[in-house]
Amino acid sequence: MELLALDRVTKRYAPDRPPAVDALTLTVEQGEILALLGPSGCGKTTTLRLIAGFEVPDSGRVVIRGATMAGPEGWIPPEARGVGIVFQDYALFPHLTVAENVGFGLHHFGRTARQERISQILELVGLGSFARRYPHELSGGQQQRVALARALAPAPALILLDEPFSNLDADLRAQMREEVERILRNTGTTGIFVTHDQEEAFTLAARVGVLNEGRLEQLDAPETIYHHPATLFVAEFVGAADFLPGLVTPYGIVTELGVVANTGAWKIGEKVKVMLRPDDITFVPSSVGDGMIIRRDFRGSETLYCIRLPSGHRVHSSQASSSLYPNGTRVRAEVHLIHVVTFPA
Amino acid sequence: MTVRRRWSPAGLALAAPTAFFVIGPLGFLVWMGLAQERADFLERARDLDLLMVVGQVALLATLTTVWACALGVPLAWLTVRTDLPARRLLHWLAPLPLAIPPYIGALVYQILLAPGGMAPRLLGTGSLPVSLYSVAGAAWILGLFTYPYPYLLVSGALERTNPALEEAARGVGLSPRHVLTRVTLPLLRPSLLAGALIVFLYGWADFGVVSLLRVRTLTTIIYEYVQGTLDWALPAALSVLLTAITILVLLLQLRALGRARYTQIVGAAKPAPRIALGAWRWLAFAYAWGVLTLTLLLPLGVLGYQVSRLPASDMGAFLLTQWPYFVNSLWTAVAGASLALVIALGIGWLEGRGLSRSVSGLFQVGYAIPGTVLGLGLAGFLHATLPWIYGTPLALIVAYLVLYITPAYQAVKAALAQLHPSIEEAARSLGRGPLAAFRAVTLPLIKPGLVAGWLLVFVLSMRELAATLIVRPPGFDTLPVRIWIHAMDVGPEPRAAALALALVLTIALPWSLLLSRRLRGISPSV
Numbered sequence: 001m002e003l004l005a006l007d008r009v010t011k012r013y014a015p016d017r018p019p020a021v022d023a024l025t026l027t028v029e030q031g032e033i034l035a036l037l038g039p040s041g042c043g044k045t046t047t048l049r050l051i052a053g054f055e056v057p058d059s060g061r062v063v064i065r066g067a068t069m070a071g072p073e074g075w076i077p078p079e080a081r082g083v084g085i086v087f088q089d090y091a092l093f094p095h096l097t098v099a100e101n102v103g104f105g106l107h108h109f110g111r112t113a114r115q116e117r118i119s120q121i122l123e124l125v126g127l128g129s130f131a132r133r134y135p136h137e138l139s140g141g142q143q144q145r146v147a148l149a150r151a152l153a154p155a156p157a158l159i160l161l162d163e164p165f166s167n168l169d170a171d172l173r174a175q176m177r178e179e180v181e182r183i184l185r186n187t188g189t190t191g192i193f194v195t196h197d198q199e200e201a202f203t204l205a206a207r208v209g210v211l212n213e214g215r216l217e218q219l220d221a222p223e224t225i226y227h228h229p230a231t232l233f234v235a236e237f238v239g240a241a242d243f244l245p246g247l248v249t250p251y252g253i254v255t256e257l258g259v260v261a262n263t264g265a266w267k268i269g270e271k272v273k274v275m276l277r278p279d280d281i282t283f284v285p286s287s288v289g290d291g292m293i294i295r296r297d298f299r300g301s302e303t304l305y306c307i308r309l310p311s312g313h314r315v316h317s318s319q320a321s322s323s324l325y326p327n328g329t330r331v332r333a334e335v336h337l338i339h340v341v342t343f344p345a
Numbered sequence: 346m347t348v349r350r351r352w353s354p355a356g357l358a359l360a361a362p363t364a365f366f367v368i369g370p371l372g373f374l375v376w377m378g379l380a381q382e383r384a385d386f387l388e389r390a391r392d393l394d395l396l397m398v399v400g401q402v403a404l405l406a407t408l409t410t411v412w413a414c415a416l417g418v419p420l421a422w423l424t425v426r427t428d429l430p431a432r433r434l435l436h437w438l439a440p441l442p443l444a445i446p447p448y449i450g451a452l453v454y455q456i457l458l459a460p461g462g463m464a465p466r467l468l469g470t471g472s473l474p475v476s477l478y479s480v481a482g483a484a485w486i487l488g489l490f491t492y493p494y495p496y497l498l499v500s501g502a503l504e505r506t507n508p509a510l511e512e513a514a515r516g517v518g519l520s521p522r523h524v525l526t527r528v529t530l531p532l533l534r535p536s537l538l539a540g541a542l543i544v545f546l547y548g549w550a551d552f553g554v555v556s557l558l559r560v561r562t563l564t565t566i567i568y569e570y571v572q573g574t575l576d577w578a579l580p581a582a583l584s585v586l587l588t589a590i591t592i593l594v595l596l597l598q599l600r601a602l603g604r605a606r607y608t609q610i611v612g613a614a615k616p617a618p619r620i621a622l623g624a625w626r627w628l629a630f631a632y633a634w635g636v637l638t639l640t641l642l643l644p645l646g647v648l649g650y651q652v653s654r655l656p657a658s659d660m661g662a663f664l665l666t667q668w669p670y671f672v673n674s675l676w677t678a679v680a681g682a683s684l685a686l687v688i689a690l691g692i693g694w695l696e697g698r699g700l701s702r703s704v705s706g707l708f709q710v711g712y713a714i715p716g717t718v719l720g721l722g723l724a725g726f727l728h729a730t731l732p733w734i735y736g737t738p739l740a741l742i743v744a745y746l747v748l749y750i751t752p753a754y755q756a757v758k759a760a761l762a763q764l765h766p767s768i769e770e771a772a773r774s775l776g777r778g779p780l781a782a783f784r785a786v787t788l789p790l791i792k793p794g795l796v797a798g799w800l801l802v803f804v805l806s807m808r809e810l811a812a813t814l815i816v817r818p819p820g821f822d823t824l825p826v827r828i829w830i831h832a833m834d835v836g837p838e839p840r841a842a843a844l845a846l847a848l849v850l851t852i853a854l855p856w857s858l859l860l861s862r863r864l865r866g867i868s869p870s871v
Contacts, residue, residue: 078770079776
C-alpha cells in the first residue's frame with residue numbers, strides 16, 4: 001500500500017534563487033524504510049520539512065495515506081498529519097522528564113492508557129529504568145532513543161529522521177543504526193531518513209533516493225545505485241569513481257585500459273566516459289608497465305592506490321591491506337568490469 | 346492554503362497601538378515645533394541663551410561619561426581579570442547602585458555637601474570650595490549613579506572574551522602590554538562605547554538631578570515652560586532638538602562600530618588566567634571599596650541616618666499619609682511592566698514567524714526619547730487624540746510602555762534565542778497546534794527570561810520621574826514625584842529621605858533578583 005506520495009513538489013525560498021526542492025516526485029510503501037541521500041544543500045531536509053508540514057510547497061502535492069496534506073485544495077498543519085519526527089539535535093523538551101517527553105504526544109490518551117504506552121515504548125527502546133530522568137542527565141545515545149520513543153509513542157503512520165546519527169560517535173553510530181532499524185521493523189513503522197552518509201543510507205534503507213540541487217537523480221535499491229548509477233552526479237557522489245574516455249567501435253568501447261562491452265547501445269564512433277570503481281581495477285608490478293603508482297592511502301581494511309596512466313588520467317585501485325608497493329612503482333593496470341556504466345562524454 | 350504574510354493580523358493588532366504611541370508624541374512635537382515663526386523662535390532662543398544652555402548640557406553629559414567610565418571600567422577589569430581580594434562580593438555589589446535613582450543620589454549629596462550640610466559642618470566651614478549646585482556637581486552625582494552601565498557591559502565583555510585570542514597574540518610574540526593595547530582593549534571597544542553612550546545620553550536627557558541642583562538644561566527649560574505657560578511651541582522645538590541630538594549620537598555609535606565583529610564566544614572556553622596585582626592589590630582594593638562607599642554605602646547610610654532624626658511616631662504618621670502615592674507607583678509600574686512584556690512577547694514570537702522586523706525597530710525609537718520629551722509629546726498628543734486617556738493614570742502606563750518596551754523586548758528575544766526552533770516543531774509534530782505548543786513548551790522554557798524582563802521594566806517604571814511629572818493626572822502623584830516635590834519645595838529634610846529610602850528599598854529587591862538571575866547581558870537604560 002502506498003503510504004506517502006509526493007507529486008511534483010516544488011519549494012522555493014527566494015524568488016531569485018533556484019528552488020530548494022524542484023518538482024520532486026516519489027512514493028513510499030507502507031513499512032518501507034527510505035533514505036534520502038545527498039550533499040548539504042541538496043534539498044533533503046527541506047523535503048522532510050515539506051512532508052512534516054513545517055514548509056508549505058509552492059506547487060505540487062503531498063499525500064499521506066490517500067489524504068492530501070498539501071496541494072491546491074488545502075494545507076494540513078503539522079499537528080494534524082500524524083507524522084513523527086526525530087530531529088538532528090533531538091529537540092527533547094529540557095523541562096520535562098523522559099516519561100513526560102515520551103508522553104507529550106499522548107495528550108488525547110487517558111491517564112492509565114498513557115502510562116502504559118509510555119512504559120511500553122520505553123521498554124522497546126531499552127530505557128525502561130530512565131523514565132524519571134531529565135534529558136540532560138542522559139548520554140547522547142540515550143537522548144537519541146528518547147527522541148525516537150517520543151516520535152513513535154503516538155504510533156504515527158510515518159516517521160521522519162533528520163540526520164539522526166550525525167551527533168553520535170562512530171562506534172555508537174553503528175549500534176544505534178541497527179537498533180533504529182530493529183525498532184522501525186518491529187513496529188512496522190514507515191521511515192524516511194535523510195543523510196549525507198552513503199554507508200548509513202545503504203545499510204538502513206531498502207531504497208535510496210539521491211538528491212542534487214532539489215531534484216531526485218535516482219531512486220533505487222542501494223546495489224543498483226552503486227553499480228548502475230543513473231547520472232554522472234550519482235556515480236561521483238556515491239562511492240569513489242574514475243572516468244576514462246572511450247570510443248565506441250564495432251568490437252566494444254575502446255579505452256586506454258582495454259575494450260569493454262558496449263552495453264549502453266551507443267552508436268559507433270561516439271565518444272563516452274566509462275565509470276571505473278576502485279574495485280574494478282587491479283594491477284601487477286611490471287618494469288615495462290606504463291602506469292605508475294603516485295599515491296598510496298592505507299585505510300585499514302584496504303589499501304587504495306592511485307595510478308597515473310600514460311595519457312595523464314588517474315585511476316584508483318583498491319587492494320588488500322597487506323599489499324605494499326611504494327610510490328613510483330611501475331605497474332600494468334587491468335580492468336575487470338562486471339557492470340559497465342557509461343555516460344556521454 | 347496558508348499564505349505567508351509579512352504583517353499578520355495578530356502582529357498588526359499588537360504593533361499598531363504601540364507604534365501609534367511612539368510616532369504620535371514625536372509627530373505632535375515636530376508639528377508644534379515647526380508651527381512657529383522662525384524669526385520669533387530665534388529671538389526667544391537668544392533670550393534663553395539657548396546656545397549656552399546646549400553647550401552646558403553637552404559639557405554635563407561629557408563630564409558624566411568620563412567620570413562614570415573612570416569609576417566603572419577599572420572596577421570591571423579588577424573584578425573580572427585580577428586577583429583583587431573579595432572580588433566576587435564586589436562583582437555582586439557593583440551593579441547595585443543602579444537601584445538608587447540619580448535624583449535620590451542628588452538628595453543624598455545635598456544632605457552631605459550642600460552649604461550647612463553634614464560635611465561642611467564637620468569641617469567647620471560654611472560651604473565647600475566647589476558648589477554642588479553646578480554642572481560639575483550634577484556630573485559628579487550622575488556619574489556616581491550611572492557607572493554600573495559601563496561596569497556591567499565591560500565586565501560582561503571581559504567574561505566573554507575568549508582567552509585563546511590573547512594567548513594567540515602572546516604566541517605571535519606580543520608582550521603582555523601590547524596584548525592589552527592591541528587585542529584586549531580593541532575587543533572591549535563596542536561594550537565600552539555602548540556603556541559610555543548610555544551614560545552620555547542619561548546625562549544629556551537627565552531631568553531629576555539637574556532640576557534639584559538648579560542647573561539650567563533643555564529639560565528644565567521645557568518643564569518650566571510646560572508648568573508656567575500654555576505655550577507649546579518653544580518647548581516642542583526644544584524637545585525636537587533634544588531628541589534629534591540623541592538620535593544623532595545613536596547613529597554615530599552604529600557607524601563607529603562598523604562591520605567588524607567583536608564577539609568571540611566559544612562553548613567551552615576556559616576562563617582567562619587572573620593577573621596577580623602584587624603590591625598594587627591593596628591600592629586596588631581601596632579604590633574598589635571607595636567607589637562602592639560613594640555610590641552605595643554612604644547613600645544608604647545617610648538616608649538611614651536622616652530618617653532616624655525624626656521621632657518614630659511622627660515618621661510613621663507621615664508615611665501613612667504617603668501610602669496612596671506608593672500604591673499609585675506600584676500599580677502603574679506593575680501594569681506598565683505587564684503590558685510591555687505581553688506586547689514584547691507577542692512581537693518577539695511573531696518575529697520568529699515572519700513578522701517584519703521594522704516593528705521592533707520602531708520601538709527602539711521610543712527607547713531613545715528622553716523622558717521629559719516623551720512626557721510632553723504624549724500629554725499633547727493624548728490631549729488632542731484620546732482625551733479619555735489623557736488625565737487618567739492610563740496615560741502613565743502608556744508612557745512606561747513606550748519608554749521601556751525595548752528592554753522588555755530584548756529580554757524576550759534573548760530568552761527566545763536560547764530555544765532552537767526544532768523544539769517547537771517537535772511539539773507541533775506531536776499533535777499540538779501553534780498556541781498549544783507555545784504554552785506547553787516555549788512558555789515554560791522562556792519563563793526565567795520573561796520574569797527578568799518584567800522585573801526590569803517594573804524597576805525602571807517605579808523610578809521614572811521626568812515623564813511622570815508631565816503626564817500624570819492632577820493629584821495622581823507617584824513616589825518619585827513626591828520625593829522630587831519634597832526635595833524641591835522643602836529641601837533634603839528627613840521626610841524626603843524617608844520616601845527616598847522607601848523607593849530605594851522597593852527597587853533594590855527586584856534589582857538584586859535580576860542580578861542574581863544573571864541578566865548582566867541585557868543593558869537596562871535610563
